[in-house]
Amino acid sequence: MLTDVRWRTFLVVLTLVGAGAVFAGDWPQFGGPGRDNHSDEQGLMKEWPKDGPGIAWRVETAGIGYASVSVAGGRVFTQGIVNEVEQVIALDEKDGHTLWMIAAQPEAKPYKNGQGDGPRGTPTVDGDRVYAESGQGALSCHEVATGKIVWQRSLTKDFGGHVPGWGYSESPLVVGDWLIVTPGGKGGTLAALNKMTGETVWESKGVTQGAQYCSPQLAEIAGVKQIIQMARDSVFAVELATGKFLWEYKHANNGTANVCMPLIKGDYVFASSAYGTGGGLVHVTRDDQTWKVDEVYFEKRMANHHGGLVRVGDYIYGFGSRDLMCMNYMTGAIAWSDHSVGKGSIIAADGMLYLLGERREMALAEATHEAYREHGRFKLEDQNAPTWAHPVVANGRLYLRNEKQITAFDLKPALTERPSGDSRTISGS
Numbered sequence: 520m521l522t523d524v525r526w527r528t529f530l531v532v533l534t535l536v537g538a539g540a541v542f543a544g545d546w547p548q549f550g551g552p553g554r555d556n557h558s559d560e561q562g563l564m565k566e567w568p569k570d571g572p573g574i575a576w577r578v579e580t581a582g583i584g585y586a587s588v589s590v591a592g593g594r595v596f597t598q599g600i601v602n603e604v605e606q607v608i609a610l611d612e613k614d615g616h617t618l619w620m621i622a623a624q625p626e627a628k629p630y631k632n633g634q635g636d637g638p639r640g641t642p643t644v645d646g647d648r649v650y651a652e653s654g655q656g657a658l659s660c661h662e663v664a665t666g667k668i669v670w671q672r673s674l675t676k677d678f679g680g681h682v683p684g685w686g687y688s689e690s691p692l693v694v695g696d697w698l699i700v701t702p703g704g705k706g707g708t709l710a711a712l713n714k715m716t717g718e719t720v721w722e723s724k725g726v727t728q729g730a731q732y733c734s735p736q737l738a739e740i741a742g743v744k745q746i747i748q749m750a751r752d753s754v755f756a757v758e759l760a761t762g763k764f765l766w767e768y769k770h771a772n773n774g775t776a777n778v779c780m781p782l783i784k785g786d787y788v789f790a791s792s793a794y795g796t797g798g799g800l801v802h803v804t805r806d807d808q809t810w811k812v813d814e815v816y817f818e819k820r821m822a823n824h825h826g827g828l829v830r831v832g833d834y835i836y837g838f839g840s841r842d843l844m845c846m847n848y849m850t851g852a853i854a855w856s857d858h859s860v861g862k863g864s865i866i867a868a869d870g871m872l873y874l875l876g877e878r879r880e881m882a883l884a885e886a887t888h889e890a891y892r893e894h895g896r897f898k899l900e901d902q903n904a905p906t907w908a909h910p911v912v913a914n915g916r917l918y919l920r921n922e923k924q925i926t927a928f929d930l931k932p933a934l935t936e937r938p939s940g941d942s943r944t945i946s947g948s
Contacts, residue, residue: 546913547591549641549690550780551866554736556829558868558912563930565871567883567895572928575916576615581925582606584637585688588920590913591644592663594618598638598651599923600629605638607651607661612914615927619666623651623659630654630686635904639688639732643698645714650698654686658700660717670717674730678722679704681729685776688732692746694759699746703730708750709757725764728752732778732825740786741805747788749777754790756803766810770817771799778825782835784848787815789835793824797840800851816851820844826864827909829872831886836872838862843874845888857891859884864909873912877905881919900924 543559550556564572582599589596595610604625609618630638630653640652647663656674661667674680674687680702692699698714707722708730733749737759744759755767771790781790791798797819804811821839828837834854835846843859846852860876867873867886871894874882879899885892899906902922911918917928 542592542914544914545591545644546911547589547644548692549587549589549643549734549909550827551911554692554734554780555782556827556866556909558866560868560912560915560930562932563869563871563912563915564883564932565869565894567897569897571881571895571897572917572930575927575929577924577926578610578615578617579924580610580617580620581608581920581923582637583635583923585635585639585907586637586920587641587908588911588918588925589642589644589649590911590918594644594663595918595925595927596642596644596649596651597920597925598640598642598653600637603629605629605653605655605657607642607649607659607666609649609663609666610925615925621661621666621668623653623661623668623671624655624657627653627655627657632685634685635907639686640734641690643691643693645693648714650691650693650714652687652689652691652700654682654688656680656682656687656702658691658717660698660714672712672717674700674702674704677719678702678710679706683730683732685732687730688778689730689734692735692737694737694746699735701730701733701735701748701750703728703750707762708755709735709746709748709762711762721762723757723762723764725762726750726755726757726767728755732776733780736780736783738783738788740783740788740803741810743805747781747783749779749781749790749792751777754781754788766803766812768799768801768812768814770814771796776825779823779827779837782828782830782848784830787849789828789830789848791821791823791828791837793822793840795819795822795840797822800848815849818846818851818853820853820856821846824862825907826862826875826877827866829865829867831867834888836867836886837865843891845891847888854888855891859891859893860896864907866910866912868912873910873917875906875910875919877907879906879921881910899926
């Protein structure tokens with residue numbers, strides 16, 4: 520069995536095979552290099568000043584939306600509504616100025632919703648191309664350098680998919696020569712496309728449940744490379760090579776919104792959802808062509824809404840039904856819980872947890888099962904919207920999106936000595 524480090528390396532190499540310059544500290548897709556909410560950064564601050572880390576730059580040009588950012592090759596990518604059009608946006612990593620802004624569908628109405636307008640998915644960078652998915656299901660491939668559209672598809676018109684109640688929210692997954700997306704249509708919940716041309720490779724005809732708000736992942740279980748996704752009715756897997764249905768698990772799904780990407784460790788998969796549901800660990804095995812899914816435990820308190828989970832060593836960290844929790848991955852035993860910043864999102868880097876509460880509080884805590892130990896906290900400006908875009912740690916910086924505002928904070932100790940007034944803010948339209 521692969522160790523955690525070797526498995527993460529395998530995932531990064533396989534998902535980015537054929538890619539160009541993606542540097543060690545980059546965050547080229549939602550969830551980070553391994554799509555597991557981990558940054559490989561080292562040498563970051565272990566204690567924050569009273570007002571938080573120093574600001575490298577801040578922009579107000581990202582438009583309206585809940586898309587997080589991806590960082591690769593010296594650029595920061597996101598999506599947002601600007602001038603009443605959904606735009607794919609590239610910023611300069613150094614100072615945040617806009618390099619290009621492209622409307623994949625300039626004539627289409629932007630996605631709007633009572634819980635917040637704008638695109639939800641984070642662009643995925645693969646070499647000299649970047650892939651984006653709008654709230655209405657417009658899928659586009661762009662040149663990284665210029666933003667020029669290479670090809671376009673529609674999850675609704677081309678695949679018969681249906682826009683979920685709160686909009687398409689996934690971030691596309693690149694695996695080798697393919698792009699994996701979730702139309703949620705009668706032809707298949709999942710589809711694989713040729714990443715260079717957009718042509719359909721396969722559709723998961725054996726599973727046709729509706730799309731929800733989760734992003735697909737690559738795994739290898741029982742020697743079979745597979746795509747794992749959480750949709751309307753279940754967490755399920757299809758064979759990577761063909762899209763053939765392999766197995767599913769229904770206990771962790773609810774009837775309202777299934778959002779959180781499952782955690783995968785070897786042949787064990789942990790899945791969670793909110794709305795009074797909770798989370799369960801299953802052991803997935805195969806006997807010849809027969810797949811078996813055995814539930815190891817189910818913990819109702821680990822009911823994650825849309826902030827995601829992260830595993831560090833033997834423990835899961837994430838916001839459950841009320842508080843931030845630390846739970847043993849294999850046994851379900853809860854080590855501790857703490858209110859922390861309230862319900863929010865989480866990533867891990869350099870032995871620390873980065874915790875972004877939906878009410879605009881950001882905290883730093885130790886990734887330890889011993890107790891909740893906080894090492895700094897600060898507040899973001901109130902922009903009349905919850906902070907639902909997940910935080911990102913890349914190349915010594917912390918990126919936070921607060922509605923149309925994106926801020927890059929310096930996390931390296933030497934960089935925090937910058938005077939508080941030495942930052943750049945770029946205003947948008």
